[in-house]
């Protein structure tokens with residue numbers, strides 16, 4: 001079969017990704033990447049595929065709110081609900097797609113996946129919505145609930161954030177969370193400079209600019225940097241700007257012994273290894289398939305000073321010697337509320353109980369890490385989440401239980417300094433238009 005024959009309509013491909021995300025088969029970014037890589041839609045349609053998939057996932061609750069009066073509690077299959085969501089997303093939020101094209105595609109997909117009866121129902125719902133218009137979000141009286149539905153965040157999470165950070169900050173955050181993120185890359189300082197990479201990518205037709213916040217970061221405004229040969233040749237790594245700040249805070253002296261306890265896929269391990277050419281980085285991860293990602297990244301970036309192990313960080317003391325590392329990083333498993341822009345499924349899969357469970361794992365990892373740091377060494381704690389229980393409160397408790405540590409002012413790039421508060425860095429996604437992220441640096445007394 002020729003490649004052309006294998007191609008499917010862009011909306012059909014988007015629907016598959018949305019259905020798989022809902023059934024928790026995988027993360028949206030991985031599924032979307034797979035659909036593009038396996039050439040399911042033509043190159044020119046990849047932008048639309050991304051927009052339809054992310055848009056529908058990002059706005060799920062608002063779309064359900066618009067659909068509810070037309071479904072009148074009718075029981076429908078998950079794929080039909082998702083087809084309706086996909087169609088309503090285009091009707092309400094995209095103005096370049098003619099409604100007749102949306103209806104036609106929806107009916108064709110419904111016929112192909114179901115039968116004529118379902119196609120008729122889908123057509124009926126969409127045409128009624130077109131005729132009668134959608135319900136206003138202003139009809140929701142409670143302002144926190146309105147904010148939650150209009151930006152499709154769980155109500156409990158919006159209420160929790162309002163309590164922790166106030167209404168205005170929460171509003172800014174949830175509004176940014178539904179905007180498309182752009183890609184950023186971190187140059188490999190061992191093989192190149194930021195200027196050289198910018199020049200080469202521009203020659204290849206990418207639209208890029210230097211990050212105003214992180215010295216080794218480049219923002220990719222047009223194009224997918226994973227498709228450039230420079231990526232395969234190890235000139236850079238795809239990584240969010242917020243994540244890059246960790247290696248700055250680690251303040252590594254070349255020749256140090258570094259332990260990264262939760263290291264896969266190796267974003268921070270490789271960054272720290274680049275800053276520690278004559279030293280060593282030991283990288284642990286709980287999962288075998290993830291350790292492989294660390295090794296692949298180290299090889300691609302031509303870094304020889306990384307040694308990885310499959311290991312539960314909480315058991316690291318059974319293998320590694322006490323007080324033998326200059327730097328220990330706990331880039332902990334977390335609720336991931338800072339990366340909802342790139343992984344919208346996080347909004348629908350996490351429950352409040354996850355926060356308590358994760359916070360206690362983080363605390364266990366910190367406790368083990370504290371024993372592995374040398375006197376005068378630094379213990380670094382980071383998460384890609386926005387939640388006080390997982391972040392600030394873990395650090396405050398740690399300091400109470402470990403008087404041998406002091407909380408140190410984190411050494412962040414100068415443009416990030418305004419965001420440091422009480423010697424901890426909690427970045428919100430709206431701060432530098434990047435992932436929400438938390439970092440604390442704990443110095444073991446000499």
Ligand SMILES: C[S@@+](CC[C@H](N)C(=O)[O-])C[C@H]1O[C@@H](n2cnc3c(N)ncnc32)[C@H](O)[C@@H]1O
Pocket residue numbers: 243261262263264265266267268269284285286287290311312313314331332333334384
């Ligand atoms: C936030 S991610 C790390 C991202 C990584 N530091 C980077 O910059 O690319 C957390 C990682 O911790 C791993 N993990 C979860 N629990 C762990 C544990 N008890 N010990 C070691 N690794 C763990 C997960 O498999 C996941 O890869």
